[in-house]
Amino acid sequence: MKTLITxxxxxxxxxxxxxxxTSRNAKLSFFSxxxxxxxxxxxxxxxxxxxxxxxxxxxxxxxxxxxxxxxxMQEHFNENYMESDxxxxxxxxxxxxxPIDLTKEGIYPVTVQGDLNIHGVTKNYNVKAELKVRGGxxxxxxxxxxxxxxxxxxxxxxxxxxxxxIVQVTVAAQYKAESKEAAQSYSSPKKK
Amino acid sequence: MRTFPLLILxxxxxxxxxxxxxxxxxxxxxxxxxKEHIPVTATFKSPQIINGQSNxxxxxxxxxxxxxxxxxxxxxxYGGMQTFYGLDNSSDILIGFDYGISDRWSFGIGRTKGxxxxxxxxxxxxxxxxxxxxxLRQSIDNSIPxxxxxxxxxxxxxxxRLNLITSDADFQKFSDRMSSVTQVIIARxxxxxxxxxxxxxxVRRNYVSYMDMNxxxxxxxxxxxxxxxxMTVVADYFLSFRSQESKDYFLQQSGFRFYNxxxxxxxxxxxxxxxxxxxxxSTAILENQFIPSTSSTWTKGGFRWGFSISRTFTLSKKxxx
Numbered sequence: 001m002k003t004l005i006t007x008x009x010x011x012x013x014x015x016x017x018x019x020x021x022t023s024r025n026a027k028l029s030f031f032s033x034x035x036x037x038x039x040x041x042x043x044x045x046x047x048x049x050x051x052x053x054x055x056x057x058x059x060x061x062x063x064x065x066x067x068x069x070x071x072x073m074q075e076h077f078n079e080n081y082m083e084s085d086x087x088x089x090x091x092x093x094x095x096x097x098x099p100i101d102l103t104k105e106g107i108y109p110v111t112v113q114g115d116l117n118i119h120g121v122t123k124n125y126n127v128k129a130e131l132k133v134r135g136g137x138x139x140x141x142x143x144x145x146x147x148x149x150x151x152x153x154x155x156x157x158x159x160x161x162x163x164x165x166i167v168q169v170t171v172a173a174q175y176k177a178e179s180k181e182a183a184q185s186y187s188s189p190k191k192k
Numbered sequence: 193m194r195t196f197p198l199l200i201l202x203x204x205x206x207x208x209x210x211x212x213x214x215x216x217x218x219x220x221x222x223x224x225x226x227k228e229h230i231p232v233t234a235t236f237k238s239p240q241i242i243n244g245q246s247n248x249x250x251x252x253x254x255x256x257x258x259x260x261x262x263x264x265x266x267x268x269x270y271g272g273m274q275t276f277y278g279l280d281n282s283s284d285i286l287i288g289f290d291y292g293i294s295d296r297w298s299f300g301i302g303r304t305k306g307x308x309x310x311x312x313x314x315x316x317x318x319x320x321x322x323x324x325x326x327x328l329r330q331s332i333d334n335s336i337p338x339x340x341x342x343x344x345x346x347x348x349x350x351x352x353r354l355n356l357i358t359s360d361a362d363f364q365k366f367s368d369r370m371s372s373v374t375q376v377i378i379a380r381x382x383x384x385x386x387x388x389x390x391x392x393x394x395v396r397r398n399y400v401s402y403m404d405m406n407x408x409x410x411x412x413x414x415x416x417x418x419x420x421x422x423m424t425v426v427a428d429y430f431l432s433f434r435s436q437e438s439k440d441y442f443l444q445q446s447g448f449r450f451y452n453x454x455x456x457x458x459x460x461x462x463x464x465x466x467x468x469x470x471x472x473x474s475t476a477i478l479e480n481q482f483i484p485s486t487s488s489t490w491t492k493g494g495f496r497w498g499f500s501i502s503r504t505f506t507l508s509k510k511x512x513x
Contacts, residue, residue, distance in 0.1 A: 060220050
């Protein structure tokens, strides 16, 4: 009997684990409109995970993976503003507020509350997002403003006309169910 | 009894799945960090430290327009109030362009006034071509601990032939007008605030005055120290390995002494513009002149104010992705 219960529990716990879907090529971009020139950059190498049972959401992106139109801008972004050597990643850890069932097809406008860490400074956000479940695939989209000053990113007075103080951030992720191997690999992280 | 290992397994799996639920970040620890050796950027902020080159080249399809200026002596017999501390004079002026063929390889072209010092160097009106290639780039994970950049230039004097047999401007043939510099720039960014460069240099001058040296070696050292977010202190110093024989000759013949050029300055960056504000005892801007024949010294007021202004233009039209 005990064995049976254990086995059932094991299956249940495995099932819980399988409810995590991930994306390894989440698209993150930002746009800032300023009097002199608009600045935009994009990264296609963000990672994200969505836990269907707990409705937890996670995003992570390497700052150096953002590509700009101008190489010099990219260098300034990493060097002067984001200090990417010191703070290589931006991370978001949050939870969907609404009680929704992501196993059913449909479009769900939701709000997500969580902590966004950029430039080593964490701030709590409550952002609007849209989740789409179709054909067993989940996609997530969200656009929200980030105020640079909130994350300790300073703009010198000299270039204040070149850079907007509030930047529109857009995230888009398409989720896949984690494969068994992948699920195992993060349970026991390998060191390279 | 058979249940016991199973129970352990259960607890183990449970704790793992719990961990996975509470902290989704754990899922990406490895794949994100396993990313390759990213090169260090901005060891220096511009292709030039002060007098010496830095390891930096232009980004691909970026064009740099640069103006460099060295005024006259601040103090000493040529300075002081009568020349408004050197501002009335200019010892050397450079106007040039640098262009990035790739992110590793750049070319430059320009002209300098040239800074003749009478006894040893008389060549003026210099046109230069230069090239710089990044051989190695220091990586963030230190798998490559330093950057190595190769630098070379070729300089031609466009001045009228000086009919003075003792000078190096008494050109007999075209190649007499030419000189070149070959340099290896070894640089390391120790942290966000501090970078250092070593510059072993070979200067070849095809035609020199009597007892001067056609082939001369030098060693430069340069550094950058960040003081505020936008402002850095830069400095460089060059040792020139001139033979004692040659030094003695010039000292005895014309009381002419050689000094090692030292430059100290402030560098300000305002996105696209780099401005540097310096003091140096070197009168010339090109390596071909200041390594062999810097003849003024800080201690006798033979130093000057200088500045360089550069502006980068992005010519590429690549899209954001």
